Amino acid sequence: MTKEEKIHELEVFAAQIRLETLKIIASRGNGHIGGCMSIADTLAVLYGEVMKYDPKNPLWKQRDWCVLSKGHGGPAMYATLGLKGFYDVKEAYTLNDFKTSFPSHTDHTKTPGVDLTTGSLGQGISEAVGAALGNRLQNINSHVFVFVGDGEADEGQVWEAAQFAAHYKLNNLIAFIDDNKRQLDGACEDVMSHGKGLSAKFDAFGWKVIDVKDGNDVEQIYDAVNEAYTEKERPIAIVLDTKKGKGVSSVEKSGAHSSHLNKEEWEVIIKEAQDNLNRISGKENA
Template identity: 50%
Template sequence: MLDKNKVKELNIFAIKIRIETIRQIATRGFGHIGGAMSICDVLAVLYGDVMKIDPKNPKLEDRDWFVCSKGHAGPAVYSALALSGFFKVEELKTLNQHGTNLPSHCDRTKTPGIDVTTGSLGQGLSVATGVSLGHKLDKKNSYTYVILGDGECNEGQVWEAALYIAQKKLSNLIAFVDYNKQQIDGYTKDINDLGDMRQKFEDFGWYALSIDGSRVEEIEKAIEKSKAQNEKPSMIILNTRKGAGCSFAENILNNHHINISMEQGNEAIEILENKLKTLMSN
C-alpha cells in the first residue's frame, strides 16, 4: 500500500512523463499523442516504484521485463526511461528523426531500456509469453509486464496468447489493457465491441481486475493483488481517457495520430507545469 508521499511522488512523475511526451511530439510536429497520454500513470507506477530495473545496467540479468505491445505509445515509454536515467532527457528531442535512437515505435536494438521491439499490433503478448515462460523454466524471480491497447485486442493473436498463458499458469506475467475506448477509426464499441474486457480475460483463465487507470494508488494496489494470488496470469483493465492530460487532445475523437504545432505543445505543457507546481507545493 502506498503512503501519501509515495502517491504524490508518482503523480509528479506521471505529469513529468506527460510533459516530456508532449514536448517530443510537438518538436517532431506529429505523432501518436492519444494513446501515449493514456498510459502515463501506469508507466509512472511501473518505472517509479514497481519494476526491478537498473538504468545503469539495462540488460540486468534478473530484471523485470516490460513490453509495450501498443508500440506506437513509445514516446511515453521513452519519457519514462529518460526521466529514470536510462539516457539523457535531451535525447527526447530527436524522436523519429534521422539517426535517432528513438523511433516512433519501440525498438530494442536502438533504445536503452526497451526489452522488446513492438509496433505490429497483436504480437507483443505472444513475445511476452516466451519471455515469461523462459523465466519460469529458468526459475528466475522476474516479472514480465505488458501493456496492450483496447483496439489492439481486436487481433486474434492476442486471444491465442491469452489461452496459452493461462494454460501454462504464467503467474509471473502481469498485463494491462489501456481501455481508453478509442482506436484509430473511432470508438472501440462501434468498430469491434469487445464487451466486458475483465470478464473475457477471466473466462480465458486469468486473474482479472478492472480499475481507474488514472489513479496511481489503484494501479499499485492491483499489481500487489496480482502478485499475491500467484496462481494465474493477471490482467488489469485500466479505464483511461485517450489523450488524458493533454489539453488539445483529450476531448477529441480523432487524436490517435495528429499534427501538433509547437505553440499547441507549449500551451499544453504550461497547463501541466502549473499543475505540477501546485502538486509539489502541497
C-alpha cells in the same frame, strides 16, 4: 516514507512523464499523444516504485520486464526511461529522426531499457508471454509487465497469447489493458465491439482479472499490482478504465489518435502539462 507520500511522489512522476512525452512528440511535430497520455500513470507506478531494474545495466538478468505491446506509445516509454537515468531524456527529442535511437514505436535494438520490439499490434503480448515463460524456465524470479490497447485487442493474436499464458499458468505475467475506449478510427464500441467487455474476455481465457475503476489514478494502479502479486496460478489482466489524452484537455476532448499540431498549439499543451506538474508538485505557490 508513508504510503501517502509515496503516492504523491508517483503523481509528480506521472506529471513529469506527461510533460517530457509531449516535448518528445513536439520535437517531431506529430504523434500519438492520446495513447501515450493514457498510460503515463501506470508507467509512473512501474518505474517509480514497482519494478526492479538497473539503468546502468538495462539487460540485468534478474530485472522485471516491461513491454509496450501498443508500441505506438513509445514516446511515453522514452520519457519514463530517460527520467529514470537510462539516458539523458533530451536525447529523445530526436523522435523518428534519421538514425535516431528513438523511433516512434519501441525497438529493443535501438533504445536502452526497451525490453522488446513492438509496433505491429498483437505481437507484443505474444513476445511478453515468451519472455515470461523463458524467465520462468531459467528460474528467474521476476515479472513481465505488458501494455495492451483496447483497440489492439481486436487482433486475434492477442487471444492466442492469452490462451497460451493461461495454459502455462504464467503468474509472472501481468498485462495492463489500456481500456481508453478509443482506437485509430474512433470508438472501439463502433469499430469492433468487445461484447461483454475485456474483463469478461480475459476471465473466460483463464486469467485473474483486476478492474481498476480509474486507470489514471496511481494509488488504484499501485494497489492493483500488489493484488496481482498474490496470484499463484494464473496470468493477471489489470483492466484500466483510462482516458485517451489524459491531462491534455484538447486531446481528451477530441479523442484524437494521432495529433498534428502547429507551434502555437504545442506551446499551449506543453504549458498545460507544465502547469499541471507545478500544481501537483506544489511548486505553483512556492
